[in-house]
Amino acid sequence: MNAAGIQPVTRGVERPAHDARRGKCSTAASVGGELRSVRGRSPAGASLARAGTGGDQRRLSVEQRRDRLGPYHGRVLPTRGYGGNVTDNRAPQSFEVRTYGCQMNVHDSERISGVLEEAGYVRSSGEGTADLVVFNTCAVRENADNRLYGNLGRLRSAKQENPGMQIAVGGCLAQKDRGEIVRRAPWVDAVFGTHNLGSLPTLLERARHNEEAEVEILESLDKFPSTLPARRESAYSGWVSVSVGCNNTCTFCIVPALRGKEKDRRPGDVLAEVGALASEGVLEVTLLGQNVNAYGVEFGDRYAFGKLLRSCGDIEGLERVRFTSPHPRDFTDDVISAMAETPNVCPQLHMPLQSGSDRMLKAMRRSYRAERFLGIVDKVRAAMPHAAITTDIIVGFPGETEEDFEATLDVVRRARFASAFTFQYSKRPGTPAAEMEGQLPKEVVQQRYDRLVELQNEISLEANSELVGSEVELLVAEGAGRKNAHTARWSGRARDGRLVHFTPSGEVEDRIRPGDVVRTRVTQAAPHHLLADDGVSEHRRTKAGDHWEVGQRPKTSGVGLGLPTFGAPSAESAASAEQGCGC
Missing domain, CATH: 3.30.750.200 (Transcription Regulator spoIIAA)
Known part of the structure; x- marks a missing residue:
């Protein structure tokens, strides 16, 4: 078991590959980064085969496969950071990540962005189609597959016009459909699952080198996602996972099959990441897990989540703590006490x-x-x-x-x-x-x-x-109101999570930024929001607002401290979190 609490697993991946120009596809089994001959099934159920025309399949010997791979010989090319150095002998490649689904997917996309930046990619400016488009997919929402394949179809012409462009598909639908994605959309270059976010740059480099699609789906975690760098989407609010996977077996839910059994991060890891975000000016953190109330069972502490909430109260600069989602079966009274007694845990x-x-x-x-x-x-x-x-x-x-x-x-x-x-x-x-x-x-x-x-x-x-007539403290949000441009209102979230659209007045109107904190009075109510049109009684400029103003979003290194302790992280832990030990 490594420092992040993850049991090492034998890697076996199923990697259907294709060349859209020649109409060919193949499947390779890669174990430990090397190709080897496979009889029957690999440890992950992968097989080594090649599909010819008409669907005829035959086994490839290792020598045949190596001939096809050329200088790779089944090994990864030298890499920088978490993936191939895409800047070697060419301009930096731009990327865009399109996210569908739950908060966990949003957070995973932040990790994907961090890994790509570490590998030398640069975020797209939004003008035109990026050199790399990554879809982080959902398998829970209705018509998720139709939405994905529709979007992939719209990118087909863009790729024909720009042969150097690459498309990657990850997330829950990729974990479920696997090689089906490249069979239905042969212009896709890489498919990766929920367990191996960090492998994306290497898969893209292989696909570019071999001119074939790379599909790598692992059956269990390659490494805990929190050990990967992350480019945060917000200057003022951050996601921090306390666990991945789920041990419940709800009959309507496919998530456990796609994200695996629950794995808990150690408290020291979680608190170090929260502390690193707070040190960058982030005011609000949401603790994520498929079932946060089961947190700690894996390392033998049933009351770990309540302790974690209390420890978040000791982190300097952290003003708001939320969490999602708890399961009623595992809800304990100590969590309620921690919520009520920890000032920065929100009443939500x-x-x-x-x-x-x-x-x-x-x-x-x-x-x-x-x-x-x-x-x-x-x-x-x-x-x-x-x-x-x-x-x-x-x-x-x-x-x-x-x-x-x-x-x-x-x-x-x-x-x-x-x-x-x-x-x-x-x-x-x-x-x-x-x-x-x-x-x-x-x-x-x-x-x-x-x-x-x-x-x-x-x-x-x-x-x-x-609530009409009451005063509320708001964390000013970016783009939370669809009509704000027409009404001259700003939007923010109250401590209890309610959305409030407010009208600033006087000199403060030009000084408010997303990430700042204001106080205002509620003047009107609707089912899904509140209005506050009497101006702002208090305005506090924040470090998060400063960062938003200059377009600076937090970037956190991977955290893998493995500390089974509670309390605010020590100076040594915070330093390690900022550097990222990657273990």
Whole structure:
């Protein structure tokens, strides 16, 4: 086990390759960076084969494969940083990362950007098509595959006009579809999964050298993503993962199959990364995990997440801490106490409900019941009366009856969520729910969905209306309001996560920047936002605002300290985090 707490694994990758000009494709097994002959299946289930015309396949000997690879002989070319040195004998290549899906994907894209910059690529200015376009995909959202292949199709002509351009596909859909991507879109150069973000520059260099697609999908982590550098998207707000993967088996969810079993980072790693962000002026950090409440189980501390929240309270300059997402089954009272007693932990809780029907929760394999969920809500409100509690709800799960749906509406009325992300169930191939009987007609699901949204909007408006006349502290956000350019309003997030559009006045109007902090009074409420049109009573310029003003976004090196301790990181730890030990 290495310093990041990851068990080393034997690497075996499936790498279908193709040359769009010749209409050929092949598959190679790479183990430990070298090609070797394979009988049957490699440790990761890879095979060594070549597909000729008409779909005829034959085994390639090592010698034949080496002849085809030329000077590579199955080895990676000399690299700089985390990938090939793309600046050798040519101008720097520009890149663009397009992200779909959840917050974890957004954070992964920051890692991808950091790895590419480390390898010598430069971020695209946004004018024209970049030399490299990377798609970080989602397999959870409806029509995710259609969206990807549609976008890939639109880039085909751009690549024909610019033969040096490269396209890469990563993320959950890549982990699921693997070689299918290059079969459906032969102009793609590299496909990588959720477990090997750091391999992208090398895959691109191989594809460029061999004029064939490179597909590398690992079945478990190559290295913990936090050991990779990251180019942050925001000057004032940052994501920090506490774990990757998930040990739950919800019948509607494909994430565990694509991201693997839960692996926890050590507390010292997490706190060092949070401290490094705070030292760069970041004011707000969101701790990420598929189930943050299970954090610590892997290293034998069931109460680790509450301790982690308290330790974040000791980090200088860190003003706001959020987290997502907890699972009701693992929610413990010590986390509620830590939230209430740690000043910089925000009074906000996003806890997925999914259904208010115990029968549906059992079918979903959610391992808690409605009363357990409501009990947590009551405890949170008792400790933090003004906390904003939000949730996720699925409507139309297979077998859902009108009685089941009414049970969901009842829980929504009792919980009085500040807001809810509501979803219409749709089949996800590869999940148990996709094979269940009782799939509901679309019109029934739509009708129930509309009723739920109407109820939640009423509750949200009532809750927001209670805030009219109160003062709120806002972290000014960039581009959070679609109508801001027409209304002369700015937007920001209150400590409880609510979106507030505000109108500055006087001299302060020209001095406010995203990343600054303001105080203002709420004048009007809507279901999904608040308005504050009486000007700003306080304005504090921040280091984050300074960085935003000059276009400087934080770049953090990889963190792999492996410290099983709590408390603010020491000076030595912070220094190591900034340098990045990469272990």
